[in-house]
Amino acid sequence: xxxxxxxxxxxxxxxxxxxxxxxxxxxxxxxxxxxxxxxxxxxxxxxxxxxxxxxxxxxxxxxxxxxxxxxxxxxxxxxxxxxxxxxxxxxxxxxxxxxxxxxxxxxxxxxxxxxxxxxxxxxxxxxxxxxxxxxxxxxxxxxxxxxxxxxxxxxxxxxxxxxxxxxxxxxxxxxx
Numbered sequence: 001x002x003x004x005x006x007x008x009x010x011x012x013x014x015x016x017x018x019x020x021x022x023x024x025x026x027x028x029x030x031x032x033x034x035x036x037x038x039x040x041x042x043x044x045x046x047x048x049x050x051x052x053x054x055x056x057x058x059x060x061x062x063x064x065x066x067x068x069x070x071x072x073x074x075x076x077x078x079x080x081x082x083x084x085x086x087x088x089x090x091x092x093x094x095x096x097x098x099x100x101x102x103x104x105x106x107x108x109x110x111x112x113x114x115x116x117x118x119x120x121x122x123x124x125x126x127x128x129x130x131x132x133x134x135x136x137x138x139x140x141x142x143x144x145x146x147x148x149x150x151x152x153x154x155x156x157x158x159x160x161x162x163x164x165x166x167x168x169x170x171x172x173x174x175x176x
Contacts, residue, residue, distance in 0.1 A: 002068050002069050005074075005077065008077065008081075009068075009080075009140060012080055012084050015084050019084075019088070019091060022098070023098065023100040023101070026097070026098055027099045027100075027101060027103055030097065033106060033109045035105040035110075036103070036104055037101055037102065038103075038104065038164060038165075038168050039160070039161065039164040039165075040101075042102075042157050042161055042164060043100065043101040043102060045160075046157045046158065047100065049154045049158075050154070053137070053138075053146065053150045053154055056143065056146040057138050057141040057146045057147075057150075058141060060141060060142075060143040060144075060145055060146050061140075061141025062141075064143075066140075066141045066142045072139055072142060073139070073142070075139055076135075076136045076137065076138065076139025077136065077140050078136070079133075079135055080132075080133060080136030080137055081136075083129045083130070083132040083136055084129075084133065086128045086129045086132075087125065087129040087133070089117075090128075090129060093115060093117070093118070097109075097110055102161065102165055102168065104168055104169070104172055107173065110172075110173075112169075112176055123165070126162060130158070131158075134147075134150075134151060134154065135147065135151075138150070138151075
């Protein structure tokens, strides 16, 4: 059973890594269209924070001898899987304009998504995907210290990103 759980976990991690490839492809296409990247330094901090959060969870879990067959790990795996499913829904919804970075295409190539999800949750990628992803990952590894300390640290560049994105979107699009 433990092997099955770990296999499922690594498949979900692989899906998360594939999203990074999708982001890179979209980034190149957007820049060819004349898109502009904002908040480069903060994007780098977010990526570094994300990777460090993952590594810290793995390290903390390994040091504790994390159990991958208990209810905490199952809950973490479920949250993590749901967050990746939401991530792919967001990628599907935003299509070519979805990236890990804050890249805004010229108005003729950049549409504002006004679907129910985006009306109900201003930034579903962050609130329904990224944050639950980190919580699920930490729970899977029983990484309580990382969950508290790492999340507090991660929230600094994430809040900065959300503020930057709001500012840029309002300045670029009248209907935002």
